[in-house]
Amino acid sequence: MNRPANSSIHHPGTELYDMGLDDIVNDLAVPEPELAGPKPGVLKRLHRRFSVLGLIGLVLVVFWLIIAVIGPWIAPYKSGALSSVDVFAGSSHAFLLGTDYLGRDMLSRILYGTRYTVGLALAAALMASLIGTFFGLIAAVSGRWVDEILSRLFDALISIPSKVLALVVIAAFGSSIPMLMGVAALAYIPGAFRISRSLAVNLMTLEYVQVARARGERLFYIARVEVLPNMIHPMLADFGLRFVFIVLLLSGLSFLGLGVQPPNADWGSLVRENIGGLAEGALAVMMPAIAIATLTIGVNLLIDNLRRRGGRGQGAAQ
Amino acid sequence: MKAHASRLIAARLGLALLTLLIVSAVVFGITGLLPGDAAQQALGQAATPEAVTALRHQFGLDQPALQRYFEWLYLVVSGNFGTSLSNSLPVSQLIATRLPNSLMLAGLTALVSVPVALFIGISSAMFRGSLLDRVLNVLTLSTVAVPEFLIATIAVLVFAVKLRWLPALSYLSEVSSFGGLLRIYAMPVMTLCCVLVAQMARMTRAAVLDQLNASYVEMAILKGASPMRVVLRHVLPNTIGPIANAVALSLSYLFGGVVIVESIFNYPGLASLMVDAVTNRDMPLVQGCVMVFCAAYLLLVLIADLAQIVSNPRLRQR
Numbered sequence: 289m290n291r292p293a294n295s296s297i298h299h300p301g302t303e304l305y306d307m308g309l310d311d312i313v314n315d316l317a318v319p320e321p322e323l324a325g326p327k328p329g330v331l332k333r334l335h336r337r338f339s340v341l342g343l344i345g346l347v348l349v350v351f352w353l354i355i356a357v358i359g360p361w362i363a364p365y366k367s368g369a370l371s372s373v374d375v376f377a378g379s380s381h382a383f384l385l386g387t388d389y390l391g392r393d394m395l396s397r398i399l400y401g402t403r404y405t406v407g408l409a410l411a412a413a414l415m416a417s418l419i420g421t422f423f424g425l426i427a428a429v430s431g432r433w434v435d436e437i438l439s440r441l442f443d444a445l446i447s448i449p450s451k452v453l454a455l456v457v458i459a460a461f462g463s464s465i466p467m468l469m470g471v472a473a474l475a476y477i478p479g480a481f482r483i484s485r486s487l488a489v490n491l492m493t494l495e496y497v498q499v500a501r502a503r504g505e506r507l508f509y510i511a512r513v514e515v516l517p518n519m520i521h522p523m524l525a526d527f528g529l530r531f532v533f534i535v536l537l538l539s540g541l542s543f544l545g546l547g548v549q550p551p552n553a554d555w556g557s558l559v560r561e562n563i564g565g566l567a568e569g570a571l572a573v574m575m576p577a578i579a580i581a582t583l584t585i586g587v588n589l590l591i592d593n594l595r596r597r598g599g600r601g602q603g604a605a606q
Numbered sequence: 607m608k609a610h611a612s613r614l615i616a617a618r619l620g621l622a623l624l625t626l627l628i629v630s631a632v633v634f635g636i637t638g639l640l641p642g643d644a645a646q647q648a649l650g651q652a653a654t655p656e657a658v659t660a661l662r663h664q665f666g667l668d669q670p671a672l673q674r675y676f677e678w679l680y681l682v683v684s685g686n687f688g689t690s691l692s693n694s695l696p697v698s699q700l701i702a703t704r705l706p707n708s709l710m711l712a713g714l715t716a717l718v719s720v721p722v723a724l725f726i727g728i729s730s731a732m733f734r735g736s737l738l739d740r741v742l743n744v745l746t747l748s749t750v751a752v753p754e755f756l757i758a759t760i761a762v763l764v765f766a767v768k769l770r771w772l773p774a775l776s777y778l779s780e781v782s783s784f785g786g787l788l789r790i791y792a793m794p795v796m797t798l799c800c801v802l803v804a805q806m807a808r809m810t811r812a813a814v815l816d817q818l819n820a821s822y823v824e825m826a827i828l829k830g831a832s833p834m835r836v837v838l839r840h841v842l843p844n845t846i847g848p849i850a851n852a853v854a855l856s857l858s859y860l861f862g863g864v865v866i867v868e869s870i871f872n873y874p875g876l877a878s879l880m881v882d883a884v885t886n887r888d889m890p891l892v893q894g895c896v897m898v899f900c901a902a903y904l905l906l907v908l909i910a911d912l913a914q915i916v917s918n919p920r921l922r923q924r
Contacts, residue, residue: 444628451862459884459892543755577756584751
């Protein structure tokens with residue numbers, strides 16, 4: 289018998305982007321003839337694949353990814369250097385984004401922090417997606433009991449709100465970089481599991497999978513060759529969303545003082561450190577917050593765009 | 607004739623209890639078994655091994671893990687979460703003093719956010735593809751991606767620092783009149799509403815659109831029903847289930863959101879109690895808070911499931 293693809297408990301956030309068919313239909317209203325003859329220029333092709341908002345998202349994401357890699361090299365000061373006696377200074381030539389509560393250069397602090405925010409979240413999102421997809425595939429291809437047990441287990445994990453789960457683990461193990469990465473991954477594995485499982489369960493009912501089964505292929509082969517390649521695209525979109533949620537989770541933890549510990553700082557800790565400058569509206573507290581917002585909004589715009597426009601190429605598969 | 611529905615409800619209830627049981631095992635596993643141990647922590651690094659052994663015996667830490675789990679579970683079921691390590695009050699008493707505050711905050715937030723979100727979601731679904739829909743889409747997409755602490759800090763900056771309309775911190779003792787209530791709750795509720803409304807509106811929109819694509823809607827339009835009538839009389843009754851689900855999911859997000867909001871505004875609720883407990887590594891208190899959070903989450907999901915069953919005549923009358 290075929291199993292239901294969805295059960296009662298959903299992961300908060302995963303439904304947010306169920307835009308439905310109509311958006312794809314909407315976008316199709318813009319005529320898009322396949323150009324014959326000379327190949328369209330790069331700009332034109334970009335424009336065809338991305339809306340203006342999607343392009344803004346792409347630029348923001350690429351920008352922060354590059355900063356995450358080269359940030360420490362282009363930073364004008366060392367991360368912890370006390371470079372000014374003036375605390376919470378405004379923007380000046382020497383300090384483009386002002387100084388923080390100890391008189392450190394804010395631009396350098398943010399550039400160094402990018403590695404923690406982006407890098408940690410990227411690693412955690414990767415772990416969550418890989419592990420979740422792995423178990424989702426196992427649940428979908430193997431027998432009823434394995435599926436039932438895995439589903440119950442991950443449903444239980446889902447019912448602990450991610451921030452609360454993170455707090456429990458930090459209470460038990462303390463806060464360190466590997467621990468933060470682990471806990472963020474742990475909190476979002478169940479979501480990835482649910483999505484990959486329901487995708488795989490739907491794929492398992494298709495004819496070519498039935499044929500492969502009838503041929504006598506092993507389960508591992510079916511999972512790897514028949515099912516996995518067909519769920520890559522939605523899983524990539526899901527990966528982007530998971531990344532956003534993890535960025536928000538980790539910076540929230542850092543904001544509470546339970547995330548990345550001083551002297552290192554991600555953007556969340558930077559907001560926390562400089563919260564004293566809030567009354568003066570200091571740049572030091574606004575800039576890291578803006579950095580977080582631009583990163584997450586950028587990813588969201590990009591994913592939203594990819595889902596709508598990407599639906600066209602792959603639409604038939606779903 | 608309602609045997610089917612009541613069987614469904616019973617199954618859901620059993621599932622929720624099973625999930626809660628698994629959650630309790632996970633929480634106990636993380637907090638009680640893996641890390642060093644509570645006796646060593648209570649006595650500090652300088653304690654003699656004899657003293658640690660004696661305290662371990664007193665705490666019952668020398669018993670087998672499974673036995674400790676079942677003893678703990680028995681106590682939890684009877685409402686006894688143990689004693690807080692940091693101020694030696696019963697955990698259940700601490701939770702009981704804080705829970706009403708959190709419920710008040712959550713209740714007010716739900717009261718404000720649900721109608722607003724439903725209005726936004728339904729109207730953007732009705733006018734899909736219009737400028738209004740697109741603007742709302744980008745607006746909600748961006749709000750979902752902004753961390754709560756950013757919204758909260760901006761709110762403090764604007765309303766407490768610049769305009770001086772509202773106090774930056776919540777002191778519940780000052781609540782004496784409706785105006786006082788408004789002043790205390792305005793900012794926390796507003797912060798929570800921002801993200802919540804965005805999430806809920808997106809899910810509501812998706813649910814309504816899902817129905818708008820159904821063939822009975824086409825039939826109604828062909829019959830000549832006005833768009834207003836189609837949405838209000840034909841579509842809405844069919845979306846009660848999905849919308850209830852969306853509302854429950856978004857409200858469950860509250861449990862994560864309050865963690866940040868309560869600590870920013872120094873609001874004496876359950877979540878700030880838990881953050882303090884995590885900072886002090888007060889395990890019994892952490893365990894108690896998590897169990898309350900998870901029970902509340904499961905209760906919400908259960909209510910949504912029931913709403914779905916009750917609002918669906920096919921399930922109700924078979």
